[in-house]
Amino acid sequence: MTEPRQQSGNEFNEAEAIERAKHGDAEAFHALYDKHKRRVYSLCLRMTANTAEAEDLAQEAFLQLYRKIATFRGESAFSTWLHRLSVNVVLMHLRKKSLPVVSLEETTQSTEEDSPRKDFGAEDVSLAGSIDRMQLQRAVDSLPPGYRMIFILHDVEGYEHNEIAKLIGCSIGNSKSQLHKARMKLRDLLRANRAEKAGRSKAG
Amino acid sequence: MNCVELQQSLAEVEDASTEEQRSHLRTCPVCSALVKELNLIVSAAVDLRCADEPSPRVWNSIEAALRREGLIRPSRTSLIPSFSSRWGALAWLVPAVATLLLCFAIYLRHTSPITETARQTFVSTPAVNAADLNDEDLLQEIADNSPAVKTQFEENLRQVNQSIRDAQSWVDESPNDAEARRLLMDAYQQKSMLFDLAMDRSLP
Numbered sequence: 001m002t003e004p005r006q007q008s009g010n011e012f013n014e015a016e017a018i019e020r021a022k023h024g025d026a027e028a029f030h031a032l033y034d035k036h037k038r039r040v041y042s043l044c045l046r047m048t049a050n051t052a053e054a055e056d057l058a059q060e061a062f063l064q065l066y067r068k069i070a071t072f073r074g075e076s077a078f079s080t081w082l083h084r085l086s087v088n089v090v091l092m093h094l095r096k097k098s099l100p101v102v103s104l105e106e107t108t109q110s111t112e113e114d115s116p117r118k119d120f121g122a123e124d125v126s127l128a129g130s131i132d133r134m135q136l137q138r139a140v141d142s143l144p145p146g147y148r149m150i151f152i153l154h155d156v157e158g159y160e161h162n163e164i165a166k167l168i169g170c171s172i173g174n175s176k177s178q179l180h181k182a183r184m185k186l187r188d189l190l191r192a193n194r195a196e197k198a199g200r201s202k203a204g
Numbered sequence: 205m206n207c208v209e210l211q212q213s214l215a216e217v218e219d220a221s222t223e224e225q226r227s228h229l230r231t232c233p234v235c236s237a238l239v240k241e242l243n244l245i246v247s248a249a250v251d252l253r254c255a256d257e258p259s260p261r262v263w264n265s266i267e268a269a270l271r272r273e274g275l276i277r278p279s280r281t282s283l284i285p286s287f288s289s290r291w292g293a294l295a296w297l298v299p300a301v302a303t304l305l306l307c308f309a310i311y312l313r314h315t316s317p318i319t320e321t322a323r324q325t326f327v328s329t330p331a332v333n334a335a336d337l338n339d340e341d342l343l344q345e346i347a348d349n350s351p352a353v354k355t356q357f358e359e360n361l362r363q364v365n366q367s368i369r370d371a372q373s374w375v376d377e378s379p380n381d382a383e384a385r386r387l388l389m390d391a392y393q394q395k396s397m398l399f400d401l402a403m404d405r406s407l408p
Contacts, residue, residue, distance in 0.1 A: 026267070026276040033263055041258040055262050062266050066275055127241040131248040133255065140252065155249035180215035183242050190245070 014078060022070050033062055036079065040086045046152045047090045049141040057093055061086040083157065091168060094145070127190055139189040147182035154179050210235050214242070260377055264384075339365070342399070360398055367391040 014035065020028035040061050045054035065082055072081060140148060149168070153159045154175070159167070161175040170178075205213070205228040213225055220229060220239050229236045270276045339361055347354045371388035 024275060024277045026270075029270065029276055030263070030267075033266065037258055037262070038254040038256065041262070042252060042254055042256045045256050046252060054256075055258055058258055059262050059265050059269075062262075063269055066266075066270055067273075126237060127244050131244055133248065133251050136245070136248050137252060137255065151249070152252075155246050156252045176215050176218075180218070183245055184211075186245050187238075187241050 015074075018069065018072060018074075018078060021066065022072075029066060032065075036082055037062075039079075040082065043083070043086055043152065043157065044090055046137075046140060046156065047094070047149060049148070053093070057090055058086075060093075061089045064089060087153065087157070087159075087167060094149075127187065127194070131190060135190060135193055136186070139186050139193070142189060143182055143185055147178055147185055150175055150178040151182040151186070155183075207232060207235055211238070214239070218242075260374075357398070361395075364391060364395045364398055367394065 014032070017028040017031045021032060037058070041054060041058040044057040044061070045051065048054050048057065061082070064085055068085075072078065140151065143151065150164060153164050153167070154161070161172045161179075164170075164175045165172045168175075205224045207228075210220075210225060210228045210232070213222070214220060217225065220226065229239060267276070343354065343358055343361065346357050368388070368391040371384065371391045374384040375388050377384075
């Protein structure tokens with residue numbers, strides 16, 4: 001899993017905060033929360049596409065972290081430990097909701113629908129340049145849950161396919177196939193969004 | 205390799221780095237655009253990692269749960285013990301310092317009516333900028349009369365003022381939050397205890 005970029009000039013010493021939190025120091029708990037809250041919450045929000053659920057899950061992830069912090073020995077990076085724990089909290093929640101995490105029948109066979117479209121239309125709707133974050137966020141939220149999960153774990157959180165396969169109990173090939181389809185679907189959604197905007201500005 | 209084969213192969217070799225893939229991409233602008241757009245999506249995905257901020261409700265709930273479970277101790281106990289615990293082997297100095305402070309309090313009672321009036325103002329109306337009230341005067345007096353404890357006292361005063369500011373901002377953010385109001389009261393009580401330590405209020 002890719003480590004989050006190290007912030008330069010950290011305002012607090014994380015190792016010290018962890019030690020203080022192990023002894024129940026409220027300020028240290030808050031400092032750790034402040035440092036990691038965005039990433040944990042963003043993960044929960046992207047995975048569930050629901051604000052209330054994401055807040056509950058972020059809360060649960062941090063509570064589990066604080067309950068277990070005395071067992072943290074520092075063999076792995078604290079952020080890796082926390083994010084893996086958060087992913088497990090979310091996956092557990094989705095399993096309880098009986099959401100299809102990944103279809104085990106998925107194969108790497110491409111379908112006609114997935115093929116590159118040469119006749120997309122006369123409009124130039126290529127994604128050249130940059131992708132607006134809000135647009136991408138909306139597109140990710142509208143992906144089917146299985147695609148969304150693999151995309152977030154791999155492309156957003158930086159997990160490798162073998163890690164994803166272990167986490168959600170599918171094959172590595174399945175993970176690769178789902179990721180590719182997720183990206184293709186996102187591309188379609190983003191292009192459709194761009195075409196719609198272009199059409200509106202033409203009409204206006 | 206044709207377009208469909210190229211697309212199928214992207215699930216396995218996503219960076220299109222094999223010779224077959226590259227050879228097809230050189231001659232096919234549609235697939236070439238596809239690969240570029242997929243790469244664009246992948247690079248934009250990282251921006252979703254910390255994109256969202258959880259509402260203050262999340263931390264409030266976490267903190268309340270941690271207190272219920274007894275996993276964190278209130279700040280009040282984290283500040284005052286630190287005053288004595290940091291002395292370690294010099295713990296014998298504490299009664300000596302207490303005696304000095306007692307003499308200092310008597311001295312203040314008889315020579316500094318302005319300070320006493322201000323202290324009473326602080327106790328009765330803590331909401332009126334009490335975080336900064338008389339701090340300089342008090343520290344100056346301690347520096348003059350008990351220089352040995354000045355640094356420690358200054359640090360405790362700084363911490364308690366910080367607690368007041370934090371709690372006040374939380375109250376400003378969530379005026380109806382009972383936990384926030386309680387923390388603010390606790391912080392003021394801590395400051396009051398520090399003042400009491402310097403000036404024994406039980407004196408006639």
